[in-house]
Amino acid sequence: MIVRAGILYDGSLNAPRKNVDLLIEDGVVRELRDAGGKCDHEAACVTPGLVNAHAHLEMSGEPDPMSAILAMPPLERMLRAVENAQKSLRAGVTTIREPGGSEAIAIRIRDAVNEGRLTGPRISAAGFILCMTGGHGWFIGREIDGPWDARKAVREQRKAGADCIKLIATGGVLTKGAVPGLAQLLEEEMRAACDEAHRHHMRVAAHAIGTQGIKDALRAGVDSIEHGHMLDDEALELFARTGAYLVPTLTAPTCIVEHAEKGGQPEYVVRKAREVSEHMLKNIRRAFEAGVKIAGGSDAGTPFNYHDAYAEEVILMQKLLGMTAQQALHAATATAAELIGLHRGVLEAGEPADLLLLDRDAGKDLTTLRAPRAVFKAGIRAGA
Numbered sequence: 001m002i003v004r005a006g007i008l009y010d011g012s013l014n015a016p017r018k019n020v021d022l023l024i025e026d027g028v029v030r031e032l033r034d035a036g037g038k039c040d041h042e043a044a045c046v047t048p049g050l051v052n053a054h055a056h057l058e059m060s061g062e063p064d065p066m067s068a069i070l071a072m073p074p075l076e077r078m079l080r081a082v083e084n085a086q087k088s089l090r091a092g093v094t095t096i097r098e099p100g101g102s103e104a105i106a107i108r109i110r111d112a113v114n115e116g117r118l119t120g121p122r123i124s125a126a127g128f129i130l131c132m133t134g135g136h137g138w139f140i141g142r143e144i145d146g147p148w149d150a151r152k153a154v155r156e157q158r159k160a161g162a163d164c165i166k167l168i169a170t171g172g173v174l175t176k177g178a179v180p181g182l183a184q185l186l187e188e189e190m191r192a193a194c195d196e197a198h199r200h201h202m203r204v205a206a207h208a209i210g211t212q213g214i215k216d217a218l219r220a221g222v223d224s225i226e227h228g229h230m231l232d233d234e235a236l237e238l239f240a241r242t243g244a245y246l247v248p249t250l251t252a253p254t255c256i257v258e259h260a261e262k263g264g265q266p267e268y269v270v271r272k273a274r275e276v277s278e279h280m281l282k283n284i285r286r287a288f289e290a291g292v293k294i295a296g297g298s299d300a301g302t303p304f305n306y307h308d309a310y311a312e313e314v315i316l317m318q319k320l321l322g323m324t325a326q327q328a329l330h331a332a333t334a335t336a337a338e339l340i341g342l343h344r345g346v347l348e349a350g351e352p353a354d355l356l357l358l359d360r361d362a363g364k365d366l367t368t369l370r371a372p373r374a375v376f377k378a379g380i381r382a383g384a
């Protein structure tokens, strides 16, 4: 199959190429060459498939996810997770990292997709999130207390088939009673979990909004900080020293605040999101300017933050962080893919043919990502 691009962004920060043909065989990009002769598909612009490093498949954007999850039987959660995985793919997200859910649902979907029984994006799944007893996200969590219990919980997720581990370092917005600014798991608990996970070549993500928790998690050895909204100078130094990634999830608080008045969200969710959003606007741009590796992830599934709207995160990265459109695209493809570790997220010979056909030059107008003309995963057209 030959796909012709008027302009090609390969996911890197290299200058885009004009009038290029991608030769695709067996789901893999074989060659990039100057356009010429016949082709099977043609588009004004081609980019890699998007990579969402933070998407909760069981949540569908309900105004009160905690109550929704608690009220929903596992079979219904499974069904919704399948629907959300397929929505993501049709909207151009060809890879996601599922940072914590219940009942190993995302793990089962990952396997079914890999076996060809279901269509869906590539999935890297964390299994249950690991939180302190009563901590943020306990309703989709394995509660841990103490370093040995942390190790055991990592071993349990690995046994269930998880690819990566998710720790809860601070409170969060969506859990009743959790305070986003306050630290939760102890540094020594997270250090034990990181050590155990890294022994098995599993990467570790930490949900961390408050300053103390961000720094505890970085010192404990996590590979990425999710949210990171209250980071300070010392945290920036720790990012530089450890090489950890930041997944800023800009869409999550933005959607909650946008629907504050008529959304039907619990009062505590709106109040906490407003607070978090203020810190986010001040701090995350500094992280980008300081050279922290920013990986795209939207926290899809949180209130009004839909799985088929990942383009909004890319657009917000440009708008709120001061990235160029190409830098935002790079964060939502190559950098996010590098963090997840399934593939490189770039369109180069030897890489999976995960790509979007777009009507306009994404480097000039990222809103074209909202409606890709076609989505291919491993050379197969999604939703066709």
Ligand SMILES: [Zn+2]
Residues within 6 Å of the ligand: 054, 056, 099, 299
């Ligand atoms: Zn999340």
